[in-house]
Amino acid sequence: MSTVNSLTDFRLWFLQPQNALQRQYEALRAYFVERVPSRDAARRFGYSPASFRVLVHRFRHQADHAFFLPPARGPHAAPKRDRARELILTLRKQNLSIYDISRALAREDLSYSPVSVAEVLRAEGFARLPRRRDDERPPTTRPTVATVADVRALDLQPRQFRTQFGGLFLFAPLLAAIPFDRLLQRAGFPGSTMIPAGCALRALLGLKLFGAARHSHVMSSVLDEGLALFAGLNVIPKRSFLTEYSCSIDPACYPKLTRSWFDAMRQVGLRHGTSFDLDFHTIPFHGDDALVEKHYVSKRSRRQKGLLAFLAQDAHSRVFCYADCQLRKDQHNDAILQFSAFWKKRTGRRPAELIFDSKLTTYANLNRLNQDGIDFITLRRRSPKLLGQALAAPAAAWRAIELTGVSRRYKHPRILDHRITLPDYDGPLRQLIITGLGHEQPTFLLTNQLRRAAPTLIGRYARRMLIENSIADGIDFFHMDALSSAVAMKVNCDLQLTLMASSLYRLLACRLGNGYERAKSRHLFADFIDASAVIQISRHTIEVRFVRRQLPLTFSDN
Numbered sequence: 001m002s003t004v005n006s007l008t009d010f011r012l013w014f015l016q017p018q019n020a021l022q023r024q025y026e027a028l029r030a031y032f033v034e035r036v037p038s039r040d041a042a043r044r045f046g047y048s049p050a051s052f053r054v055l056v057h058r059f060r061h062q063a064d065h066a067f068f069l070p071p072a073r074g075p076h077a078a079p080k081r082d083r084a085r086e087l088i089l090t091l092r093k094q095n096l097s098i099y100d101i102s103r104a105l106a107r108e109d110l111s112y113s114p115v116s117v118a119e120v121l122r123a124e125g126f127a128r129l130p131r132r133r134d135d136e137r138p139p140t141t142r143p144t145v146a147t148v149a150d151v152r153a154l155d156l157q158p159r160q161f162r163t164q165f166g167g168l169f170l171f172a173p174l175l176a177a178i179p180f181d182r183l184l185q186r187a188g189f190p191g192s193t194m195i196p197a198g199c200a201l202r203a204l205l206g207l208k209l210f211g212a213a214r215h216s217h218v219m220s221s222v223l224d225e226g227l228a229l230f231a232g233l234n235v236i237p238k239r240s241f242l243t244e245y246s247c248s249i250d251p252a253c254y255p256k257l258t259r260s261w262f263d264a265m266r267q268v269g270l271r272h273g274t275s276f277d278l279d280f281h282t283i284p285f286h287g288d289d290a291l292v293e294k295h296y297v298s299k300r301s302r303r304q305k306g307l308l309a310f311l312a313q314d315a316h317s318r319v320f321c322y323a324d325c326q327l328r329k330d331q332h333n334d335a336i337l338q339f340s341a342f343w344k345k346r347t348g349r350r351p352a353e354l355i356f357d358s359k360l361t362t363y364a365n366l367n368r369l370n371q372d373g374i375d376f377i378t379l380r381r382r383s384p385k386l387l388g389q390a391l392a393a394p395a396a397a398w399r400a401i402e403l404t405g406v407s408r409r410y411k412h413p414r415i416l417d418h419r420i421t422l423p424d425y426d427g428p429l430r431q432l433i434i435t436g437l438g439h440e441q442p443t444f445l446l447t448n449q450l451r452r453a454a455p456t457l458i459g460r461y462a463r464r465m466l467i468e469n470s471i472a473d474g475i476d477f478f479h480m481d482a483l484s485s486a487v488a489m490k491v492n493c494d495l496q497l498t499l500m501a502s503s504l505y506r507l508l509a510c511r512l513g514n515g516y517e518r519a520k521s522r523h524l525f526a527d528f529i530d531a532s533a534v535i536q537i538s539r540h541t542i543e544v545r546f547v548r549r550q551l552p553l554t555f556s557d558n
Contacts, residue, residue: 023046027041027045027055028056028059030044038052038056084110085120087105088117091104097129098115098117098118098121101117102114102116147234149234149235150195150233154233157537158539161225161534162226162532162547164226164532165226167210167531168209169533171209172230174268174504175504181198183261184198185197187253187254188250188253189257190249195233203233204242206231206236208494208500209505209529222235222238246489246490249490258323258499259342269510270510272316273315273317274316274351275351275460276314276315276321276339276351276353278313278336278355279310280295280360282308284304285307293329308327309323310322310323317517318506319502323498323499325491325492333362336354336361336369340354340369352374354374354376356378357378362424363423366422367426370425370427375447375448376447377446377447377460379445380444393433398415398416399417403455403458403459404459409438413436415458416433417433418431432445433445478521502521505521533546
């Protein structure tokens with residue numbers, strides 16, 4: 001009985017296989033040896049008809065005993081990988097880098113990234129290659145090396161070339177009329193025999209005027225002959241020189257140049273108005289210098305490390321006419337008095353009107369402005385006590401006015417107009433409390449203009465809001481916030497270049513006319529400066545012909 005049961009069990013072992021290889025063997029044996037139909041064999045051993053047909057097809061094309069053997073364990077033979085490994089070792093012995101080896105393998109249809117090549121070499125015990133000289137590297141496409149900037153190598157032989165900086169030559173007659181090099185010499189700017197001060201500053205100023213390019217992009221323009229010709233050099237100086245030059249300028253040179261530049265701009269026709277908009281601008285600092293103070297950055301609505309720059313913009317011409325970035329917290333309240341003294345010394349009279357925010361100066365300095373005969377309009381900080389007094393005023397005390405000449409939605413505010421006294425200020429001040437301007441809380445204006453019409457005062461300050469946008473646009477266009485670029489330029493050098501570029505743009509706008517007198521620098525750049533040109537150097541003239549606009553400019557050899 002036991003013998004019969006054992007035979008039955010062994011028969012089930014063959015008829016009911018327990019692993020995949022045995023099931024394949026029994027199914028194929030039933031089909032090929034016992035002549036069991038394909039559909040029946042598939043059903044007996046648990047295959048679908050389609051999968052069993054695939055199994056039969058594979059067996060017919062691989063009919064050997066290895067078909068029923070389990071897959072071999074351990075490393076498999078990889079002729080392609082072994083060939084790549086041998087080639088990698090051979091190429092490394094030829095002093096090739098991982099990048100050179102990767103490109104060589106690609107030519108042999110072997111896909112190995114530089115990282116994979118490094119892994120193979122590390123496993124074989126190869127160390128990293130030391131830095132190689134250029135003559136030790138394999139021949140390949142390499143960057144074109146620009147020549148060294150040297151004014152003595154400037155080539156003015158008759159020839160023709162194309163430049164992407166054609167619009168810069170619109171400023172060339174303005175710089176020649178100053179004259180530019182003489183101003184720098186009187187201000188004490190450093191220079192060398194190879195790169196005089198005028199050439200160095202023209203190179204920096206050219207990049208500043210061409211608003212689409214930052215100083216960090218100078219390396220992409222070193223081969224542009226037009227940019228080099230504008231600077232008066234054979235090639236534009238490289239990034240390292242621009243950084244070192246801005247650091248080599250004595251800070252005492254900047255006030256001298258500011259004064260000389262202001263006088264020169266007046267002589268060539270740049271007229272200034274009598275009303276000025278004043279503001280502070282924080283240039284963010286991203287280092288770890290413990291001496292750099294924290295200031296409020298309006299763009300990010302927070303305080304962070306930065307350098308505080310004081311800016312004065314002409315309300316009529318929208319030109320930056322004064323700037324100072326060497327201010328600390330204990331000095332910024334007096335910046336407005338320094339500007340007033342600067343203007344008096346340069347023009348012989350004080351500014352007629354100054355418009356600024358509440359945190360720009362103190363009540364004592366407001367008193368000094370009033371004593372000097374300077375009109376001012378400023379905001380007053382809203383304290384809870386002031387807000388409570390304004391809201392407690394009777395309705396009959398408020399009166400409605402209409403703002404004219406101002407493009408805004410809210411033209412019919414209500415005001416509370418009265419005179420007040422403040423500590424550290426001698427005499428009365430006029431305070432206008434304004435509601436209906438679209439703000440949640442009323443606005444407090446302070447001014448020493450006691451007789452001027454309230455709508456005129458409010459309209460003037462409302463226009464200052466637009467001027468703030470204009471200041472922000474000018475700062476953004478001239479890249480004052482991009483000092484973290486590859487050219488580590490000194491802030492006072494960059495600010496000086498911004499003043500000069502702003503004046504040149506405004507002077508160009510006045511000479512263009514046809515409605516461009518009030519255009520922003522960004523608009524002028526898009527219409528005129530951002531233009532490629534063909535430059536023709538002849539025996540006595542340099543002709544700049546714009547490619548798109550066909551507006552020729554000709555400069556004589558004088």
